[in-house]
Amino acid sequence: MLGLDLSRNMLARAREMTSDSAIDYRTADLETATLPSAAFDLVYSALAFHYVADFPRLVREIHQSLAPGGALVFTIEHPIYIAAADPRWELDRQGRKTWPVNGYATEGERRTDWFAPNILKYHRMLGTTLNILLDAGFSLRRVEEFAPTDEQIAAQPTLSEERERPMMLLISALRP
Structure with a gap:
């Protein structure tokens, strides 16, 4: 491992x-990591890939590092979550919280304050992320957009706002 x-x-x-x-x-x-060929059955990443500028290169590297039948499972910040130039909750005319999705079709660098000021992330549209996987030779197994369940909201009421927009994207892909 x-x-x-x-x-x-x-x-x-x-x-x-x-x-x-x-x-x-x-x-x-x-950005530059190299992995041994066909050495792994599973590659897992949690909330890291949206920090990688050359995602296609990384996905090709991961693909070649998986044995046939191996899986790539990862989470990233959802493209809707990361798209806005100034990501924050706003109030609409009815006073409901809403999330800006401006700039969704403009891919590239985004800078936000998250645990530290001026953190660099890379926004990609959902289709771009999925097509990068397909172009590298992966087949998609599952794509989930996180939204909390009623039970999760009951246990942690602050999660209710997460129903207004997906914050996380979970993807499972297979090397045939």
Whole structure:
């Protein structure tokens, strides 16, 4: 097993949480990382790919690193969530919260304040993300747009606003 991250702090946290000596944790930049051919049955990423400028290169690299029948499972910030130049809740004429989706068809850099100021992310339309996977040779298994259930909202009422727009996109793809 291999765990990659650009942040040494995130790698240290992962080591603390797993304490599994079978996992080889390495510092790596996903923009330039190379992976061994047909070495993995599963590649999983949580909320990292929207920080990668050359996503097609990374997807091709992941595809060649998977054994036939291997899966890529990942989450990213939903394109609707990341599209706006100034992402924030606004109030419509009826006083309801609404999320701006301006600039959706203009792909590329977005800078936002998230845990730190001026964080660089890359917006891609949903179709672009899916077509990059298909062009690399993946077949899609599942695409989910996160929305909380009634039970989740009952347990954590602040999640109710997440029904107004999807915040996360979950994708599962297979290397045939």
